[in-house]
Amino acid sequence: METFMAFRSKTAAQDALKRAVAKAALEEIRPLLTPETVIGVGTGSTANMFIDELGTLAGTFKGAVASSEASAERLRGHGIDVFDLNSVGSMPVYVDGADEIDPGFAMIKGGGAALTREKIVAACAERFVCIADESKDVAVLGQFPLPVEVIPMARSYVARELVKMGADPIYRQGVITDNGNQILDLYDFPIEHPVEMESRINQLVGVVTNGLFAARGADVLLLGRKDGSVERREA
Numbered sequence: 001m002e003t004f005m006a007f008r009s010k011t012a013a014q015d016a017l018k019r020a021v022a023k024a025a026l027e028e029i030r031p032l033l034t035p036e037t038v039i040g041v042g043t044g045s046t047a048n049m050f051i052d053e054l055g056t057l058a059g060t061f062k063g064a065v066a067s068s069e070a071s072a073e074r075l076r077g078h079g080i081d082v083f084d085l086n087s088v089g090s091m092p093v094y095v096d097g098a099d100e101i102d103p104g105f106a107m108i109k110g111g112g113a114a115l116t117r118e119k120i121v122a123a124c125a126e127r128f129v130c131i132a133d134e135s136k137d138v139a140v141l142g143q144f145p146l147p148v149e150v151i152p153m154a155r156s157y158v159a160r161e162l163v164k165m166g167a168d169p170i171y172r173q174g175v176i177t178d179n180g181n182q183i184l185d186l187y188d189f190p191i192e193h194p195v196e197m198e199s200r201i202n203q204l205v206g207v208v209t210n211g212l213f214a215a216r217g218a219d220v221l222l223l224g225r226k227d228g229s230v231e232r233r234e235a
C-alpha cells in the first residue's frame, strides 16, 4: 500500500507548480481586497504558498479566517490579522488546495486532517478558488484515500459501517485533528457519485464530516501545468 508520505511527497518541480498557482490565486483575488475584506484561507503546502504570497499585501485588507491552527500561525507570521469565523459574516472568497479534483469540480480534501474546518470556512465564502498542481486533476475521485473525521469513541463503529459500504477504512494513527477528533482513511475507494457519497458518509452517527467537497465544490480551479503555465477553469 502506498503511504501518505508517498502521496504527499514534494518534489522541487511540484513546489514550483504550487508556487505558480499561489501567485495566480493572488491575482485572482486581488480585485476583491479592500480595507474591509476578510477572506478564507485553507491549509496544506499549496495554501502555505498562497499565504506567503498574501503576506505581500498585508495591511491592505482587513484579514483572514484560517481553516487550521497551522494556517492561522502562518498568517499571523506575515502580519495578517486572523479572525474567529463567528465574528465574520460572509466572505467573498476561500482559497485552498485539494488532494484531488474531478471534472465536476468535486474534491477530496483532508490529507492534512483539516477537512472539517476547511468545509466550514468554505461554506461561508461566496467563491471557492482551488489551487492545485496537475497531479491533483483526476477523472474519478478516490485514488487518494478519502479522509473521514470521527468522534474518537465512535471510531470502531464508524469503521464497521464503512466496511458495509464497501470501503477499507484505516485509522490514521497518531493524528488528532484541530477539533480533537480522529481520522479514518478510505483507501482504494473510487467515487463515481461524489455528492451522494458525501451525504451518505456524513449520515453515519459519529462522523463529523468527510473529505468530499462535492455538494459545495470549487468555483474556480487554478491548475499548475508541468510547462510552468497555470490553467484557469471555472465551474
Ligand SMILES: O=C[C@H](O)[C@H](O)[C@H](O)COP(=O)(O)O
Residues within 6 Å of the ligand: 042, 043, 044, 045, 046, 047, 096, 097, 098, 099, 108, 109, 110, 111, 112, 113, 114, 115, 118
Ligand atoms: O487537510 C488538508 C487539506 O485538505 C489540503 O488542502 C489538502 O490536503 C492539499 O494539501 P497540499 O496542498 O499540501 O497537497
